[in-house]
Amino acid sequence: MKLVTFIHNGLARVGVVRDDGVVDSQDDSQIPATMIDFLAAGDSAMVRMRRLVESAQPKFVLAEVKLVAPVPRPGKYLAIALNYADHIAETGKDKPEYPSFFTKQSTCVIGHGEAIHMPNVSNKLDYEGELAFVIGKRCRHVPVDKAHRVIAGFTVANDVSVRDFQARSPTMMIGKSFDTGGPLGPWLVTSDEIADPHNLNIKTWVDDELRQNSNTQHMIFNCYEMVAYLSQAMTLEPGDVISTGTPSGVGVKMQPRGYLKVGQTVRIEIEGIGTLSNTVVAEPDESVIF
Structure with missing residues (x-):
């Protein structure tokens, strides 16, 4: 998966790039919205994200969102x-x-x-x-x-x-x-x-x-x-x-x-x-x- 942190309408969250679109993690309320929280949630969050990518259509066109750094503020x-x-x-x-x-x-x-x-x-x-x-x-x-x-x-x-x-x-x-x-x-x-x-x-x-x-x-x-x-x-x-x-x-x-x-x-x-x-x-x- 190509994991991204993106901004749409002023809100930042995690998504996955698929083809020319972005699957929005917030279509599954159990997936954390920030990259660090998502990674910290472990394998279960990764599995949920993979299932979402397989089942959902991209919510946004890639060109219409702003990509920021995948981890905008790393701890180290x-x-x-x-x-x-x-x-x-x-x-x-x-x-x-x-x-x-x-x-x-x-x-x-x-x-x-x-x-x-x-x-x-x-x-x-x-x-x-x-x-x-x-x-x-x-x-x-x-x-x-x-x-x-x-x-x-x-x-x-x-x-x-x-x-x-x-x-x-x-x-x-x-x-x-x-x-x-x-x-x-x-x-x-x-x-x-x-x-x-x-x-x-x-x-x-x-x-x-x-x-x-x-x-x-x-x-x-x-x-x-x-x-x-x-x-x-x-x-x-x-x-x-x-x-x-x-x-x-x-x-x-x-x-x-x-x-x-x-x-x-x-x-x-x-x-x-x-x-x-x-x-x-x-x-x-x-x-x-x-």
Whole structure:
């Protein structure tokens, strides 16, 4: 299934994309309305959703609803650094002995079609096309051979990076967490539809220029190893997002630098999942106090 969080007439809820339409989860009152609550409800909610998709016609035309990030506000958004051999080579750094994770703050998350802001404080805005997965079961100390059981599904991520702010701190957190710096989408493809997440073509375009072209088989640490490593330290919960690293071709390593510019569109396509597209706009320059 292609699970989505969508907005229609100002109301957000979970649905499933089928053909060119969206099946509305709220046609079954027993299905929770938010993605995190839906995933937390476990296998029973997933079974009800599958039955609904099989029996109901799409309630909305896909083009008539607004897709937001599949998990609009994840409890945790963790991303791994230096996880593709070719990206390690272009950075000139050593292959890591252990997985190295950083946090992207959940306020950075946006969906397919939403705008990425060019920060007022920097013009060193960069893209990183990545496969991301979403945790479906609360878990701790998960062995590698059972890690597939706790992954609800896979989506496309853009680990947008403000490179000068990233370089100022060894944790990289601020440079990875600017508002609008976490595009996810367009949907969450359930794990049963991805035969092997470690053999998917991944490509990133800036406008019509192909910048990244690789395959997830080139990861140093695979998705299941990431789950096992992280769950040694922390409880992973439904809706947590884990992004799996980027291949070579990032703007900061191009000559001359290939930083993003206002008006450019980043398009990331992952085989079997879909395409995530976001256009860069100038950040609104007014101060905002809510």
